[in-house]
Each structure stands twice: as C-alpha cells, then as structure tokens.
Amino acid sequence: MEPVFEANLILSTLLFTIGILGVMWKRNAISLFMSVELMLNAANLAFVSFAFQLGLLSGGILVLFIMAVAAAEAGVGLAIFIALFRVRRHIRVDEQDLLHG
Amino acid sequence: MFLLIYSLLFALTVIFALGVLLFENTVKSAVSLIFTMLCIAANYLLMRQEFVAFIQIIVYAGAIMVVFLFVIMLLNLREPERTPWYLRNMRYWAGALAFLFFFVLAWAIQVFAVSDVAPGAAALEELRRESGQAEVTQLATLMVTQYVVPFLLTSVLLLVAVIGAIVMARRKDEDGHEIVLDEEEEDA
Numbered sequence: 001m002e003p004v005f006e007a008n009l010i011l012s013t014l015l016f017t018i019g020i021l022g023v024m025w026k027r028n029a030i031s032l033f034m035s036v037e038l039m040l041n042a043a044n045l046a047f048v049s050f051a052f053q054l055g056l057l058s059g060g061i062l063v064l065f066i067m068a069v070a071a072a073e074a075g076v077g078l079a080i081f082i083a084l085f086r087v088r089r090h091i092r093v094d095e096q097d098l099l100h101g
Numbered sequence: 102m103f104l105l106i107y108s109l110l111f112a113l114t115v116i117f118a119l120g121v122l123l124f125e126n127t128v129k130s131a132v133s134l135i136f137t138m139l140c141i142a143a144n145y146l147l148m149r150q151e152f153v154a155f156i157q158i159i160v161y162a163g164a165i166m167v168v169f170l171f172v173i174m175l176l177n178l179r180e181p182e183r184t185p186w187y188l189r190n191m192r193y194w195a196g197a198l199a200f201l202f203f204f205v206l207a208w209a210i211q212v213f214a215v216s217d218v219a220p221g222a223a224a225l226e227e228l229r230r231e232s233g234q235a236e237v238t239q240l241a242t243l244m245v246t247q248y249v250v251p252f253l254l255t256s257v258l259l260l261v262a263v264i265g266a267i268v269m270a271r272r273k274d275e276d277g278h279e280i281v282l283d284e285e286e287e288d289a
Contacts, residue, residue: 004107008144009210011111015137017203018118024195027188030127030173034134037165038121041141044157052148055224060153060240061248067160068255072262074165078172079269085176094188 008049015042029081029091033074040070107147114140127173131166138162149225152237 015038022035044063051059081091088096117140120133138161145154232239244252 006210007107007111008148010207011114011144013203013206013210014115015118016206017199018115018122020199020202021196022122024199025122025192028127028178030169030176030178031130034121034130034169037134037161037169038118038137041138041161045141045144048145048148048150048153052150052225055228057225057236057239057243058248060150060236061244063153064156064240064244065248065251065255067156068259071160071165072258074168075266076262076269078168079266081172082175083269091176091178094185 005049005053009046012042012046012049015039015045027092027094029084029093030078032093033077033081037070037074040066110140110143110147114144127178128170131169131173134169135162135166138166150236152240 019035019037019039019042022038023032026032026035044066047059047062047066049059051057084096085091114137117133117137121130121137124130124133138157142154142157142162145151145157229236229239
C-alpha cells in the first residue's frame with residue numbers, strides 16, 4: 001500500500017506550525033535554530049511527498065540542496081552564537097539590541 | 102497493517118516535534134529533534150526514497166544535530182527560561198496566528214490535494230524497473246545534468262559558510278586584534 005499523500009502533507013503542515021510556534025515562543029537562540037531546522041524538515045517532507053505522488057525524482061534533489069543549506073546555516077549561526085556568548089554571557093534573542101554585539 | 106505503522110509513525114513524529122517545542126531543557130529538546138528526524142527518515146523509506154532517507158539520518162540526525170549538541174554543551178546554558186511580562190501576551194497572539202496558518206493550509210490541502218489516484222508512484226516504479234538503475238544512480242545523473250548549476254552554487258555556499266564560521270569563531274580584543282591563545286587562560 002502507498003503512504004497517504006494528504007496525511008503526509010498534513011504532517012508536514014503540523015511540523016511547520018510547531019516550528020513557527022517555537023520560533024515565536026522561545027527566547028534561547030539555540031532553541032530558535034532547532035525550530036528552524038524543524039521547519040526545514042517539514043518542507044523536505046512536503047517535497048518528497050509531492051515527488052512521490054507526481055512520480056518525479058527532482059524532489060530528492062531539492063531535499064539534498066536544502067540539507068546543504070541547512071548545514072551551512074547551522075555552522076555559521078552557531079559560530080555567531082558562540083561569538084555572541086563570549087560578549088554577552090547569554091544568547092537570549094530578545095535582549096540583543098546592538099548590531100555590533 | 103501498513104496503515105497501523107503509518108499512523109504510529111505520524112503520531113510519533115508529532116509527539117517528538119511537540120517535545121522540541123515544550124521541553125525547557127535544551128538538550129532534551131535537541132534529542133527530541135533527533136528522534137523527529139529519524140521518524141521523518143522512516144517516512145521517506147515508506148515512500149521508497151532510500152537515498153534521501155539515509156542522507157537524512159547521516160547529515161541531519163547525525164552531523165547537524167551533533168553540532169547543535171556540541172554548541173549547547175560548549176555554552177552550558179544553565180539558567181531556566183523565564184518569560185518577561187511583555188512577552189506573555191505575545192505568546193497567545195503568536196499561538197493564534199500559528200493555528201490560523203495551520204488551518205488555512207490544512208483547508209487548502211483538503212480542497213486541492215488529490216490522493217485517490219497515485220499515477221506518480223506507479224510511474225516512478227515503472228521508471229525504476231525499466232531503467233534498471235538504483236535511485237542513487239538516477240539522482241546522481243540528474244544532479245550533474247539538469248541541476249548542475251545549483252550543485253556548483255551549493256559548493257560555493259558551503260565554502261563561504263566554512264570561511265564565515267572560522268572568521269566568526271575567532272577571538273579578538275577590543276581593537277580587533279587577534280588574541281594569541283598562549284598568553285591567556287581558556288575560560289569558555
């Protein structure tokens with residue numbers, strides 16, 4: 001039997017909504033980043049579901065590109081957080097109000 | 102049987118994702134995110150995207166989450182997350198907006214998605230059978246022919262990210278000079 005296409009899309013939407021809630025509720029920058037990863041995963045799931053439903057291979061390729069971008073984002077973002085933590089001793093995003101740290 | 106497994110997977114994915122949202126402890130949140138990613142990988146396997154599933158496990162649940170856990174360990178965020186007064190009301194508005202977003206998307210999926218015919222899945226099987234190639238081979242061929250420009254751009258992006266991460270993580274004093282590590286104690 002095939003996986004249910006609509007259920008997968010609903011699952012993807014749910015994950016994306018949870019990611020949005022995390023981005024809006026959390027104050028810790030790392031929790032925020034993990035919510036963004038969750039949203040990227042939701043998008044990946046939607047891509048693969050559509051690829052499977054429509055019989056295309058491009059979905060998998062787009063997922064690979066998204067993963068590369070996510071890896072780059074995690075590397076640079078976490079380096080920024082470490083630099084920020086050295087200056088401020090915390091990484092609460094709502095208290096960062098200076099562009100030069 | 103399939104439906105049972107799929108429902109279990111659906112429920113587990115949502116529960117672990119909620120764990121990412123609701124755990125106060127960042128480490129627990131990260132571990133929950135790892136399990137969410139493993140569940141999504143299992144979902145990919147059900148959709149016969151084996152290569153993508155294993156890359157999901159290796160790159161996402163492996164590499165990226167290890168970096169996250171490493172940084173959490175490095176920063177050692179001990180203090181509990183307390184919400185200041187000016188953010189409490191915002192939470193309700195944010196929640197309402199997010200659920201509005203969810204219901205609009207779910208409505209759109211109910212209206213526009215067509216799941217009773219799955220010609221694509223059958224077409225994919227047919228394509229795979231008649232070409233006699235594995236999924237990896239087909240993906241690789243597509244990647245170096247049709248998607249060669251994004252592929253090359255991704256390599257440039259990764260190079261920029263590596264250089265940027267090194268530049269950001271370097272220590273500097275107030276004047277922007279490099280700090281020699283031998284002359285000071287390690288504290289962070």
